[in-house]
Amino acid sequence: MKPVALAAAQAPQRTKPSNYPEPFASRMVGRQKQPLGDLFGLSNFGVNLTRLAPGAVSALRHAHTRQDEFVYILQGHPTLHTDEGLTPMAPGDCSGFAAGSGNAHCLINQTEQEVVYLEVGDRTAGDEGSYPDDDLQDLRIDNQWRFAHKDGTPYG
DSSP: OOOSOOOGGGSOOOSSSOOSOTTTGGGGTTEEEEEHHHHTTOOSEEEEEEEEOTTOBSSSSBEESSOOEEEEEEESOOEEEETTEEEEOOTTOEEEEOTTOOOOEEEEOOSSSOEEEEEEEEOOTTOEEEOTTSSOEEEEETTEEEEEOTTSOBOO
16 A cells, blocks of 8 residues: 655665675665655656765766756765766755766765765666776666676676
């Protein structure tokens, strides 16, 4: 049964901490996602309430070919890492990443306080992800991420 409304902070955490294969999944320690959109049966886009412990990162720095992404900072002071460099953020700040821009991005919590933010992304079929700092690429097939090395060799 889908809720009509709920307190976002009370939503269950995502059961799988990371979709990345190793050795990348272990780099997501300290990140907790609560998938809010899924609770309401949303299928065209996802919404996550995400928490970053001190020293944690939101994701590997990445860019999407077909997926738009948006983040809105609720608490804490993360650093946004993009192709332009490092940008400090604060509660009330937001940023968006247009599909196909090639601008790789992630949030880093370089503080001693928890960071909390909303992330929104669409679920366009055929999306591909690139990771300029890591030997990783991905393709979204049937709403699942498939990961490979940059030479095309699959992980796992």
